Amino acid sequence: MAMALRNAFYAQSGGVTAVINASACGVIQTARQHGDRIGKVFAGRNGILGALTEDLIDTSAESDEAIAALRYTPAGAFGSCRYKLKGLEESRAQYERLIEVFKAHDIGYFFYNGGGDSADTCLKVSQLSERMGYPLAAIHVPKTVDNDLPITDCCPGFGSVAKYIAISTREASFDVASMAATSTKVFILEVMGRHAGWIAAAGGLAADEQHDLPLVILFPEIVFDPDKFLARVDAQVKRYGYCSVVVSEGVKGADGRFLADAGAKDAFGHTQLGGAAPVIAGLVKNALGYKYHWAVADYLQRAARHIASRTDVEQAYALGKAAVEAALAGQHAVMPTIVRTSDSPYRWTIGQANLSEVANVERKMPREFISEDGFGITAACRAYLQPLIEGEDYPPYKNGLPDYVVLKNVPVAKKLAGSFVV
Amino acid sequence: MAMALRNAFYAQSGGVTAVINASACGVIQTARQHGDRIGKVFAGRNGILGALTEDLIDTSAESDEAIAALRYTPAGAFGSCRYKLKGLEESRAQYERLIEVFKAHDIGYFFYNGGGDSADTCLKVSQLSERMGYPLAAIHVPKTVDNDLPITDCCPGFGSVAKYIAISTREASFDVASMAATSTKVFILEVMGRHAGWIAAAGGLAADEQHDLPLVILFPEIVFDPDKFLARVDAQVKRYGYCSVVVSEGVKGADGRFLADAGAKDAFGHTQLGGAAPVIAGLVKNALGYKYHWAVADYLQRAARHIASRTDVEQAYALGKAAVEAALAGQHAVMPTIVRTSDSPYRWTIGQANLSEVANVERKMPREFISEDGFGITAACRAYLQPLIEGEDYPPYKNGLPDYVVLKNVPVAKKLAGSFVV
Incomplete structure (x- = not known):
C-alpha cells in the first residue's frame, strides 16, 4: 500500500533569532523534496496562534527562490508568538482545537520550532493525538538564543x-x-x-x-x-x-x-x-x-543576520531538515539535536532526543565555565563557545543593505465553521 | 638640488571611527612609496598629545603587513584624544611646543586626521610655522561620523x-x-x-x-x-x-x-x-x-568595522593618500575632499579645500532632507545617503572574529630635554 500524502504544519515559537528561518528553510526544502509523502507545508501565522485560529499560511505559494532566501533572512518569516499552552487538562480546549484544525487540513506532520515551552507543547500535542487515535508525527525543532535546552550540545540562534x-x-x-x-x-x-x-x-x-x-x-x-x-x-x-x-x-x-x-x-x-x-x-x-x-x-x-555564525546557520538548517527526515522515518515526540564529536577540529553530527527528556528541563551554564573570581570565562568555556561562532555566512546585498526576503504569506482557506478565541 | 628628505607626523583626533585607520593606511603606504622625499612617518601617541609631550610612535617599525591591516581595523591604532587647542594667542605655548617638537624630529609634513576642531588646529599650525619660517606642509585629513564638515560631499566614518x-x-x-x-x-x-x-x-x-x-x-x-x-x-x-x-x-x-x-x-x-x-x-x-x-x-x-561601507573605506584610504600627494606637491593648509560627480551611478573624485574655508564651519543637514512632518527622510536625502553605504568590505576572520591588528607602537627616542605639561 502506498503511503498516504499528508500535509505538514510548521510554526515558529517565542523570541525569534537570526537563523530560525534557516530552520524553516530546511523544513520546507526537505518537504518539497519528498512530494510523494508530504503534500503542502502550511505555516502558522504568528506561530501556534495561527493553528488555534485556523489562520494558516500556504508556503506552496512561495517560489523556490523565496524559500531559499529564508536561509539568510533573520526573524520569523511567518510570525512567532509568546503564547504558552499549559497542561493537557488546563488547556484541553486549546489542544483539542489544534487537533481539530490539523484534521480539517489533513495535517500529518507537525514541526514546532522553539525553545523549552514549545518542546513541552509539542510533546503534549503528540500525546493527545495518540490518545485520540489521530496519526501525527510531532517533531520539535530546537531554537533559542538562551542556549538552555538539554541534551543538544547547543541551540540554533x-x-x-x-x-x-x-x-x-x-x-x-x-x-x-x-x-x-x-x-x-x-x-x-x-x-x-x-x-x-x-x-x-x-x-x-x-x-x-x-x-x-x-x-x-x-x-x-x-x-x-x-x-x-x-x-x-x-x-x-x-x-x-x-x-x-x-x-x-x-x-x-x-x-x-x-x-x-x-x-x-x-x-x-x-x-x-x-x-x-x-x-x-x-x-x-x-x-x-x-x-x-x-x-x-x-x-x-x-x-544580526548580517554577521551570523556560519556554524549556527548550518546547524539551524540541518535540524530543520533532520526534523522532516525523522517524521518521514515514522518518528514522533522527538527533537533532533546537535552532537559534538570533537572540539578541535570542531566536528558535529545530528542526534535525537525524546521530547519527554527535553520538556521542562533547563540547562544552566556550568559553574566551571566561569572563572573563580566570577568575572571571566575559563578555558573550558572558551573551548565550548569558540566553534559555535566559527565562520561567516553573509547575506546578499542590494543598495548597500541585506536583501532579506518578505514572503507573500498567502492564507489557506478556512475549513472550520466556528472561530476560536485564544 | 635634490629635495631634502624630511619626516612626517600623523595624528588622529577626536572620536574614532571604523575607517580612520584606513586613512592612516593611505598616509603611511603612500609615504612609504615616496621614500625619496619622506623619511619616517611618526605618529602621535594619543593624537596631538603625543606631539605636545614628544611621545612619538615610529611607524617604520611596523611591517608592511601590519600597515596594510590598518585598512580593515577600526578605532585609532595610535590612540586619539579630545584635546582642543584654542586661538594662536590663547594657546601660544602649545603651538610653539608643536613646532619645537617638529623641528627636533625634522618633521616637514604634518597630517592631521580629524573633524572641525582639528582642521582649525591644522590651519593654525600651518600659519605659525610660516610666521616662524619653519617649512611645514600641514594637511588635514577629514574624519567624522557626524558628517558635518563643509565643502567635502561627505566625511569618512x-x-x-x-x-x-x-x-x-x-x-x-x-x-x-x-x-x-x-x-x-x-x-x-x-x-x-x-x-x-x-x-x-x-x-x-x-x-x-x-x-x-x-x-x-x-x-x-x-x-x-x-x-x-x-x-x-x-x-x-x-x-x-x-x-x-x-x-x-x-x-x-x-x-x-x-x-x-x-x-x-x-x-x-x-x-x-x-x-x-x-x-x-x-x-x-x-x-x-x-x-x-x-x-x-x-x-x-x-x-562596527565588520560591516563597514566599502565606499567609506575606499574614500578614507583615498583621502589619506591624497593628503600625502598634496604635501609632496608643495601644498599646505589644505584638506582633500570628496567631490560627488554623479548620484546614480554614484561617482566621486578627490578635490581640495583651503583650511581657512573649513575651520569652524559646521554643515547642517538641509531641512529639505527631512520630510515635511518631521518624522522621515525625503527622496533627496535618500539620493544623497544611499551611495555612501554602498558595498561591503569584510575584514579577515580568525577563530570566528575579525582579525584586527594591534600595532607595536614603538616609541621614538626623545630629543628634547624639558617635559611639557598639557
Missing part, C-alpha cells in the same frame, strides 16, 4: 548572538582603548540572558592571545557584589587605561532583584524602564569618577 | 555608521514585525548625532520599495513634540501592527533640553545617566500602553 556580542565587544574595546587617555575609560555593554550567562560569556571571546583586552563580565549566575566589581574595574583601568564591561540583563544583587529594576524614576515620578547598563554606569561614575559610555544591544543582537 | 544603523534598523524591524501579535509593538533605537541628524536619517534607508517598514525618525533638527510623536507611533502600530523608532541622542524638547537629560533619578537619588531611548520608551508605555523594547547603539555603531 545562540551561536549567531554569541558571534555578534564577541565582535561588538572587541570592536568597542578597540574604540575605548583609542580614546581612554582623555575620554571614556569604562565601556558597558548590556546583553540578553535573563536566566543564564551564555550570551554574556560570549563577550569573553573578544579577548584572545592576539587581543589582550581588559574585560569584566557580569553573569546572572553570580550575585552582583558592587565593591568587588568596582575594585576589579579600577584595577583594569589602572593597568590598561580602560575597561570593558559585559553585563547580562539578568544580573541580580544580593537582595535578589534585577539590577535593571533598580527603581530609577523619571522627572514625572514614573519608574524608569529597564537597563542594567545605565545602573552599572552610575555605579562606576559615582564610585570611581571615570568617564563612561554604555550600550544596550537588545534586539540588534538576535536579529 | 559617516558612511559606515550609516550602513550599520540602516542594517540594524532593518534587522530589528524584521524581529519586531515577527513578534508584534503577542509581544513587543514599539522598538526604539538610539543613535549618535548630538548636533545633526545625519546618522538618524540613515535609519530611514532601512525601508525601501521591497521593505515597507513603519519607521518614525526623531531628528535633533526638529523640536520634539510628544503628542504628535505619539499619534504617529499609534497610527503606525494600528496600520502595521508595530513601529520602529530611530531617535537621535541630540533630540531636544520645547524647553531646549536634551531628552536624554530628562532628569531621571535612581533609587539613591543620583541622576540617571543619559539615554534618549528609555525616555521615549517611557512615553510610549505611559501614553499608549504598548509593549516596547529599546536599544542604544553607542560605540558599537562607530566601531
